[in-house]
Amino acid sequence: MMKQLPNLLTLSNLLCGVLAMNSSMHGYFDVAGVFILLAAAFDAVDGRAARRVGNASEFGKELDSLADIVSFGAAPMIILLGTAGNGYLKFFVAAVFLSCAAIRLARFNSTQSNLKYFVGIPVPLAALLSLLARFTVNSNFVYYIIVLSLGILMISNVRLPNFKNLESTEE
Numbered sequence: 001m002m003k004q005l006p007n008l009l010t011l012s013n014l015l016c017g018v019l020a021m022n023s024s025m026h027g028y029f030d031v032a033g034v035f036i037l038l039a040a041a042f043d044a045v046d047g048r049a050a051r052r053v054g055n056a057s058e059f060g061k062e063l064d065s066l067a068d069i070v071s072f073g074a075a076p077m078i079i080l081l082g083t084a085g086n087g088y089l090k091f092f093v094a095a096v097f098l099s100c101a102a103i104r105l106a107r108f109n110s111t112q113s114n115l116k117y118f119v120g121i122p123v124p125l126a127a128l129l130s131l132l133a134r135f136t137v138n139s140n141f142v143y144y145i146i147v148l149s150l151g152i153l154m155i156s157n158v159r160l161p162n163f164k165n166l167e168s169t170e171e
Helices: 002-025 029-053 058-081 087-112 123-136 140-154 163-170
Strands: 117-119 159-161
Touching (some): 002 058, 058 140, 087 123
16 A cells, blocks of 8 residues: 555645636635645655655656646646636637646656756646736736746746755665
């Protein structure tokens, strides 16, 4: 059972993403935000748990990315689509963000998972920053610009420290 704990944590991330989408579709955007925060908590510990129990695998990495695209790509964009404002503009912004999230996750899995740094901001970070903007920025247009910028930053060449690799060198 301990060997499956990381996958159960990843599936909990996925479930929180689905619950966030359901909450958004019913107009409970604050509840959706809480579910995305919970998804981030599960995402933060699933990889550590896999390394701790000796179950880090390609399967787990792929499962994690599938959960991340739901919780940190689709769910925040369903929140965005629930805002007032121009339907075409917000659909464009949501489509760009979600597409960039998918590209970022595929690029990470195929070429960058062993680097000592991240190239482009991680999808969960972009999602959390988009959530912060949703609940703090009063202008939908400014919110859309922030989300669009976050999408572009996910596929940019910006380098950020990869704390996962720092952690694994300490053990």
